[in-house]
Amino acid sequence: MKLDTSRALFEEALQVMPGGVSSPVRAAKPFPFYTKSAKGCRLTDADGNGYIDFCMGYGPLILGHQPAPVKDAIGKQLDEGWLYGTPCELEVRYARKIRNYYPGMQMMRFVSTGGEATMSAIRAARGYTGRDKVVKIEGGFHGAHDGVLVKAGSGAATMGVPDSLGVPKDFTKHTLQVPFNDIRAMEAALESNKDQVACVIMEPVMCNMGPILPKEGYLRAVRNLTKEHGVVLIFDEVVTGFRVGMFGAQGYFGVEPDMTTLGKIAGGGLPIGIFGGKKEIMEKVAPQGGVYQAGTFNGNPLSLTAGMATVDYLDKQRAHIKLNESGEALRQALTELLKRMKLDYSVSGMASMFQVFFGPKPENYQQALRCNKALYDKFWSHMLENGVFLPPSQFETCFLSTAHERGDVEDTLRAFIKSCGALK
Numbered sequence: 001m002k003l004d005t006s007r008a009l010f011e012e013a014l015q016v017m018p019g020g021v022s023s024p025v026r027a028a029k030p031f032p033f034y035t036k037s038a039k040g041c042r043l044t045d046a047d048g049n050g051y052i053d054f055c056m057g058y059g060p061l062i063l064g065h066q067p068a069p070v071k072d073a074i075g076k077q078l079d080e081g082w083l084y085g086t087p088c089e090l091e092v093r094y095a096r097k098i099r100n101y102y103p104g105m106q107m108m109r110f111v112s113t114g115g116e117a118t119m120s121a122i123r124a125a126r127g128y129t130g131r132d133k134v135v136k137i138e139g140g141f142h143g144a145h146d147g148v149l150v151k152a153g154s155g156a157a158t159m160g161v162p163d164s165l166g167v168p169k170d171f172t173k174h175t176l177q178v179p180f181n182d183i184r185a186m187e188a189a190l191e192s193n194k195d196q197v198a199c200v201i202m203e204p205v206m207c208n209m210g211p212i213l214p215k216e217g218y219l220r221a222v223r224n225l226t227k228e229h230g231v232v233l234i235f236d237e238v239v240t241g242f243r244v245g246m247f248g249a250q251g252y253f254g255v256e257p258d259m260t261t262l263g264k265i266a267g268g269g270l271p272i273g274i275f276g277g278k279k280e281i282m283e284k285v286a287p288q289g290g291v292y293q294a295g296t297f298n299g300n301p302l303s304l305t306a307g308m309a310t311v312d313y314l315d316k317q318r319a320h321i322k323l324n325e326s327g328e329a330l331r332q333a334l335t336e337l338l339k340r341m342k343l344d345y346s347v348s349g350m351a352s353m354f355q356v357f358f359g360p361k362p363e364n365y366q367q368a369l370r371c372n373k374a375l376y377d378k379f380w381s382h383m384l385e386n387g388v389f390l391p392p393s394q395f396e397t398c399f400l401s402t403a404h405e406r407g408d409v410e411d412t413l414r415a416f417i418k419s420c421g422a423l424k
């Protein structure tokens, strides 16, 4: 595969950007390919190579690249302007729509990224409870802000950076960690910090250690415990919102948190974050209350338009039914193949999310870390050579979109057989 242009661009990038990239997870080894264009489920790089994409912008592109309904809506909005600095009707309409799917988000605010949404949700929970401590899950990733960069998943786990430099210890001393799927540990954390914990923040399905599913009854038990302790439960559904279904993981598992954060799909591929929850908590947010939150790009009309067009399309087409069936079929096919090839493996995921682990299917961060990451990296490189782009890290999630057709999945399985064959 010819990659001369990408290699040259990377060398140039190294001079002007740390690690040559805009975000650490993109720093594929030995160098990333540079995308020139994207359409449907395919990326074309600067040297003209094509790839079937399972990164899908790290999750937002559930309808693929450039889906017509979203492109049309963005085009119309461009004619109306793309930044007002004043309220606009779109915000009201979209907030009401979101509340239909996530009724626990009685009030909400639109921000620019998922990270901003989780940062603001934690601040609101602290402001509401008057408490400082935050419980997060080991390996959970909630964006790149100070208080949550402790044993974070995603790129932080890939690069072996459990805690970031530049974050004063004082900033994280209020952040407690518990393993996923361990209700005893959660109970112990809340008991031993009685009346001090403002919130538990968690991905209801962990998506930044690969996808890791909650055990039966775990989310319900966390819900009950947090209620007992007067602790605000925040579900970070930046990935799972509108991904596992219209109602997110909270709808799927039937557990309603006090606060929810959304992002990714909710912006239809343009930057967005949304945090919301119970009225009495959200009423603490400025200007109604004393929890300050602000942003030039909050409620950006283009992002709202793209998000709304995506959500409307998903709902009207009942798109999750077929998409989730394709996800199930793909996971089964991968599992069968790995079994036949006698590789020590597992395939984790749900709905349209999946990841391959070279080791037993993990239930938490420590178990995910024990899987054979070196083998995964080799597998990843072979997949790329065979024309399939997976996110370049064991600790990310692969996403199917409605643009992945049967033939694309068949091509992917062929690439998979070749790539796994090359590992032996």
Ligand SMILES: Cc1ncc(COP(=O)(O)O)c(C=O)c1O
Residues within 6 Å of the ligand: 058, 112, 113, 114, 115, 116, 118, 141, 142, 143, 144, 154, 203, 207, 208, 236, 237, 238, 239, 263, 264, 272, 273
């Ligand atoms: C669960 C979760 N929360 C929050 C974030 C942060 O979102 P953003 O990258 O838009 O800041 C991410 C993104 O990677 C995520 O996976």
Ligand SMILES: NCC(=O)CCC(=O)O
Residues within 6 Å of the ligand: 023, 024, 025, 026, 058, 141, 154, 155, 207, 208, 396
């Ligand atoms: N799961 C982590 C991300 O989605 C981050 C994407 C990026 O920084 O490019």
